[in-house]
Amino acid sequence: MDAGFKHSGDPDAVMGEPSAEMDALRPIPRISIQAFCETEAVARPIERAGEDRRMAKAHLRVHMGGVRAAAEHYASAPTPNLVILESRYAPGELMTELEALAEVCDPGSKVVVIGHYNDVALYRDLIRNGISEYLVAPVALADIMGVISSLFVAPDAEPLGRSLAFVGAKGGVGSSTIAHNVSWAISKLFSSDVVVADLDLPFGTANINFDQDPAQGIAEAIFSADRMDDVFLDRLLSKCADHLSLLAAPSILDRTYDFDADAFSALIETAQRGSPIVTLDVPHVWNDWTRQVLARADEIVITATPDLANLRNAKNLVDTLKRLRPNDRAPRLVLNQLQIPKRPEISPQEFTDPLELEPLAMIDFDPAIFGAAANNGRMIAETDAKHPAAEAFSQIAHVLTGRGEAKRPKKTGLLGLKDLLRRK
Numbered sequence: 001m002d003a004g005f006k007h008s009g010d011p012d013a014v015m016g017e018p019s020a021e022m023d024a025l026r027p028i029p030r031i032s033i034q035a036f037c038e039t040e041a042v043a044r045p046i047e048r049a050g051e052d053r054r055m056a057k058a059h060l061r062v063h064m065g066g067v068r069a070a071a072e073h074y075a076s077a078p079t080p081n082l083v084i085l086e087s088r089y090a091p092g093e094l095m096t097e098l099e100a101l102a103e104v105c106d107p108g109s110k111v112v113v114i115g116h117y118n119d120v121a122l123y124r125d126l127i128r129n130g131i132s133e134y135l136v137a138p139v140a141l142a143d144i145m146g147v148i149s150s151l152f153v154a155p156d157a158e159p160l161g162r163s164l165a166f167v168g169a170k171g172g173v174g175s176s177t178i179a180h181n182v183s184w185a186i187s188k189l190f191s192s193d194v195v196v197a198d199l200d201l202p203f204g205t206a207n208i209n210f211d212q213d214p215a216q217g218i219a220e221a222i223f224s225a226d227r228m229d230d231v232f233l234d235r236l237l238s239k240c241a242d243h244l245s246l247l248a249a250p251s252i253l254d255r256t257y258d259f260d261a262d263a264f265s266a267l268i269e270t271a272q273r274g275s276p277i278v279t280l281d282v283p284h285v286w287n288d289w290t291r292q293v294l295a296r297a298d299e300i301v302i303t304a305t306p307d308l309a310n311l312r313n314a315k316n317l318v319d320t321l322k323r324l325r326p327n328d329r330a331p332r333l334v335l336n337q338l339q340i341p342k343r344p345e346i347s348p349q350e351f352t353d354p355l356e357l358e359p360l361a362m363i364d365f366d367p368a369i370f371g372a373a374a375n376n377g378r379m380i381a382e383t384d385a386k387h388p389a390a391e392a393f394s395q396i397a398h399v400l401t402g403r404g405e406a407k408r409p410k411k412t413g414l415l416g417l418k419d420l421l422r423r424k
């Protein structure tokens, strides 16, 4: 059955919501929404919005308790893409209450306030302080849907998704493994939706690492690029976990894969409108389209192992990408497969000095755990949650999503890393 609000026997459902307003709305992307309400009259239409078919991809949770409950909640939990707050406070008090929330709210989260005062000065104050919208109670289902849509769907809405591109300084250095594990960590830690796109069409391993065997995936997206829209993309995604979907590579050689520079643009743009995080698992090749994908990504993570060829390639990649992206932060560096017994290694310090980069993480070579995880189609954290590599993936997940260091103190944070470097 489709949207309940016209057909159900629920008394609320026949309140005469203007269906033309609702009909015009597009599906809401894969965002997480949490509401903190003080009255049933506000909680109810929000809950009903969560049941609407256009919200099928979004994750909505409604809590009772207003701004203060939200501030307490987020002191120890990640904030979602959208926080809706009901408050019965008078204007002056409301601003003070919101300050406490601002301290624990991730900068990437949007906040909508539903108040009980129809006050233009308050409205202006809130907007000036970064609140996305102020609604005055009572609110109806269509108001809630309308505000969510205006923030995340409207053509002038800010782009929702960040793209994270992962590329290796050489083949086989673990770039894909890191891309998959970090994506999984983001989806678990922050309950934030991630779409992983495996751009290595002939040889991609995301399907193996996530234990998936979908009939369709990225090849359909690229070879039917003219059909690309959110509905088409949704059909090509396979769900790996609650907040994680995969656009799998065909990983077969029945054809060759030569692409124009722009071949992946429509796909990446569509994915970014539909999901807060889009991971691009880029193969270790250098051609028009890989250069374009890397040049346009929001974040780039270069994975390298500590030998001379990796250092030379990483240096070339960093220099070239800095030239292509003069106004962006430098690519990030992960040193992987460290401490292989008997292998001579360039020390982390010697490796990173010429790159003028601090490594985001350093991960030891551990064939037992990485091999077991890969063979079982599991992530490292699912195989051994306490493994140092799982800790590193969590750290990378925090930094790439702009959450800085982990909220809870961790043993191997960035500080630990710096100390380690100093000791070497």
Ligand SMILES: Nc1ncnc2c1ncn2[C@@H]1O[C@H](COP(=O)(O)OP(=O)(O)O)[C@@H](O)[C@H]1O
Pocket (backbone or CB within 6 Å): 168, 170, 171, 172, 173, 174, 175, 176, 177, 178, 205, 336, 337, 338, 363, 364, 365, 366, 367, 368, 370, 371, 374
């Ligand atoms: N830290 C590590 N220790 C041991 N094996 C690793 C490590 N990181 C990656 N691997 C293994 O290395 C191989 C290549 O990894 P992959 O992610 O496919 O590399 P890339 O995408 O850079 O070509 C895989 O078998 C993977 O399980």
Ligand SMILES: [Mg+2]
Pocket (backbone or CB within 6 Å): 175, 176, 177, 200, 282, 283, 284
């Ligand atoms: Mg790879």
